[in-house]
Amino acid sequence: MQENQIKNNRAIGIFDSGFGGLTVMSAISKLLPKENLIYFGDTAHVPYGSKSKKIVTEFATKISKFLVKNNVKMIVIACNTASAFSLDYLKKNIKVPVIGVIKAGSVMAAQNTKNKRVGVIGTEGTVKSSAYEKEIKKYDNKINCFSKACPLFVPLVEEGWNNGKITEDIINVYLKNLVDKKIDTIILGCTHYPLLKETIKKVIGNKINIIDSANAVALAVQTLLTEKKLLRTSGKAAYKFYVSDGPQKFKNIGSKFLGKKILTVKKVEID
Ligand code: DGL
Numbered sequence: 001m002q003e004n005q006i007k008n009n010r011a012i013g014i015f016d017s018g019f020g021g022l023t024v025m026s027a028i029s030k031l032l033p034k035e036n037l038i039y040f041g042d043t044a045h046v047p048y049g050s051k052s053k054k055i056v057t058e059f060a061t062k063i064s065k066f067l068v069k070n071n072v073k074m075i076v077i078a079c080n081t082a083s084a085f086s087l088d089y090l091k092k093n094i095k096v097p098v099i100g101v102i103k104a105g106s107v108m109a110a111q112n113t114k115n116k117r118v119g120v121i122g123t124e125g126t127v128k129s130s131a132y133e134k135e136i137k138k139y140d141n142k143i144n145c146f147s148k149a150c151p152l153f154v155p156l157v158e159e160g161w162n163n164g165k166i167t168e169d170i171i172n173v174y175l176k177n178l179v180d181k182k183i184d185t186i187i188l189g190c191t192h193y194p195l196l197k198e199t200i201k202k203v204i205g206n207k208i209n210i211i212d213s214a215n216a217v218a219l220a221v222q223t224l225l226t227e228k229k230l231l232r233t234s235g236k237a238a239y240k241f242y243v244s245d246g247p248q249k250f251k252n253i254g255s256k257f258l259g260k261k262i263l264t265v266k267k268v269e270i271d
Contacts, residue, residue: 020157025078041241065270
């Protein structure tokens with residue numbers, strides 16, 4: 001086998017605090033079906049959204065080192081909170097290319113908004129970091145951003161309450177103010193929110209563009225691998241799943257996020 005081919009056969013490492021990042025993995029596997037993928041869900045430490053930058057960066061660093069040991073060719077931080085807190089640190093300290101999810105969603109939103117009023121929803125950590133606003137302003141500093149942390153959305157999705165009256169009411173309480181600000185675009189700035197997309201649409205109406213960045217992230221991965229001549233273009237793809245706790249639960253709930261059955265999940269210690 002040629003040296004290049006061996007290099008390109010290495011997997012893409014993807015990680016999140018838990019299941020949510022599987023929505024990003026799903027988009028990557030659809031766009032790049034030949035790529036080998038390794039997913040790490042930090043189920044022992046979820047949620048990241050209410051934790052500090054320091055602790056999330058410590059977790060993210062340990063996971064990235066684990067992925068590098070497993071010979072990945074690049075790392076995708078599929079978690080919005082970890083992207084907001086730890087991308088810059090990992091880019092400097094991890095020896096393979098690292099991308100997060102904030103830039104792709106920000107650029108998509110900036111390109112979509114007509115009235116330059118964009119809503120951003122995410123975890124407390126993501127919203128406090130202002131990472132989306134900073135990225136959007138880099139693209140066009142005339143865009144006004146209005147953000148809102150929606151901490152109840154993650155447990156709702158984990159319980160499978162993706163729709164129904166209670167979920168609609170909660171969405172309405174969180175998003176009413178953003179709608180009143182006349183936003184024409186809203187970023188789903190959290191891995192779990194794509195599963196609420198239809199219900200969010202029902203509550204806020206069809207006129208507001210909903211940006212789900214998973215596809216944009218997959219495109220960014222494709223661009224990076226193409227530039228670095230690391231794309232894998234033939235052969236059957238293999239997927240591996242690792243968690244820091246509860247492999248059985250990950251199998252059951254994760255299949256819903258990924259959109260296909262997860263057969264084997266391995267529990268590993270990264271501390
Ligand atoms: N993965 C997190 C994110 O996208 C949501 C879940 C958590 O708080 O850990 O921000």
